[in-house]
Amino acid sequence: MNSSNPGNINIVLACDDNYARWMGMVILSALQKAENPEQFCFFIIDGGIKDKNKEIIGSIVNKYAGTLLWVVPDNGNYNDLPVKRYGLAAYYRLSLATLLPGSIDRVIYLDSDMLVAADLAELWRTSLSGAVIGAVENLGVPPKSLNLPQNEYFNSGTLLIDLKQWREDDYESQLFSLFEKKGSELQFPDQDALNLIFEKQWKRLPLRWNIQPATWAKYEKKKITNSGYSYDDYEEAIKNPGVIHFLAKSKPWFYSTLHPYKSVYITLFNESAWRYDIFSQVAIKEKFRKFFSVEKLIKNNKRKKYSAEVTFKN
Numbered sequence: 001m002n003s004s005n006p007g008n009i010n011i012v013l014a015c016d017d018n019y020a021r022w023m024g025m026v027i028l029s030a031l032q033k034a035e036n037p038e039q040f041c042f043f044i045i046d047g048g049i050k051d052k053n054k055e056i057i058g059s060i061v062n063k064y065a066g067t068l069l070w071v072v073p074d075n076g077n078y079n080d081l082p083v084k085r086y087g088l089a090a091y092y093r094l095s096l097a098t099l100l101p102g103s104i105d106r107v108i109y110l111d112s113d114m115l116v117a118a119d120l121a122e123l124w125r126t127s128l129s130g131a132v133i134g135a136v137e138n139l140g141v142p143p144k145s146l147n148l149p150q151n152e153y154f155n156s157g158t159l160l161i162d163l164k165q166w167r168e169d170d171y172e173s174q175l176f177s178l179f180e181k182k183g184s185e186l187q188f189p190d191q192d193a194l195n196l197i198f199e200k201q202w203k204r205l206p207l208r209w210n211i212q213p214a215t216w217a218k219y220e221k222k223k224i225t226n227s228g229y230s231y232d233d234y235e236e237a238i239k240n241p242g243v244i245h246f247l248a249k250s251k252p253w254f255y256s257t258l259h260p261y262k263s264v265y266i267t268l269f270n271e272s273a274w275r276y277d278i279f280s281q282v283a284i285k286e287k288f289r290k291f292f293s294v295e296k297l298i299k300n301n302k303r304k305k306y307s308a309e310v311t312f313k314n
């Protein structure tokens with residue numbers, strides 16, 4: 001396989017064994033939505049995924065004739081980093097240049113708490129207009145310490161990266177020396193470091209490629225405030241979703257979450273080899289967390305109705 005072949009669409013994911021099945025859903029949905037899934041090449045930065053889960057992921061990719069490469073990071077390189085609740089896997093994306101073959105010059109990075117609702121070939125073909133990194137604005141207040149206006153802080157769940165330029169300018173060293181200096185002050189270490197390094201230099205991607213839970217609430221207010229996207233951008237995301245991001249507490253595998261695409265996610269999951277497991281990792285305390293109010297239930301049903309229908313076949 002020639003990995004610099006323009007026919008290849010390189011997608012990078014990273015997780016540990018706890019997230020392997022959710023990462024599998026990102027891969028499965030991406031392949032199902034692709035017109036040419038055989039062009040998809042997945043690089044998985046493996047933070048200790050067990051063989052059983054690797055086999056299932058391998059058989060998903062095989063079924064669609066895609067390519068799968070496991071990349072094993074050296075955890076010793078991350079010893080001095082503030083790990084916090086995100087774990088090491090959050091840092092792996094920052095070592096892309098070292099971990100991926102030198103012939104790879106463009107990648108899409110995706111978080112593992114997502115559902116792909118459109119052909120990623122469209123995202124792949126998006127111009128970066130000379131920027132090293134493309135991303136979607138984070139729809140929320142940025143950490144105060146960063147001193148960034150709300151519409152200039154991006155979410156690192158979906159990234160389109162010019163890896164060639166990334167290597168040439170050695171952003172990897174810049175990121176890790178930033179960690180050495182002020183890593184422990186950062187609220188979301190990896191996302192904040194990326195924002196500091198690429199301040200005012202990132203390319204804004206269409207909102208539909210990283211649809212965060214706040215998208216619906218902002219859209220419903222009609223007048224968009226505190227966002228670099230227009231009302232039409234929000235509408236496009238709702239009517240033509242690209243990647244749905246189950247950010248923070250909106251994870252579809254939590255019992256008590258409400259999300260317009262939760263049932264779509266569970267249906268897809270139940271078609272996979274993991275099907276009996278969906279709530280198995282849920283902590284007991286989460287099972288008994290207070291349930292959503294009727295108002296929230298009604299609101300969520302409304303959102304489901306006006307949002308685009310996303311379906312997966314076979």
Ligand SMILES: [Mn+2]
Binds near residue numbers: 111113246248
């Ligand atoms: Mn995420």
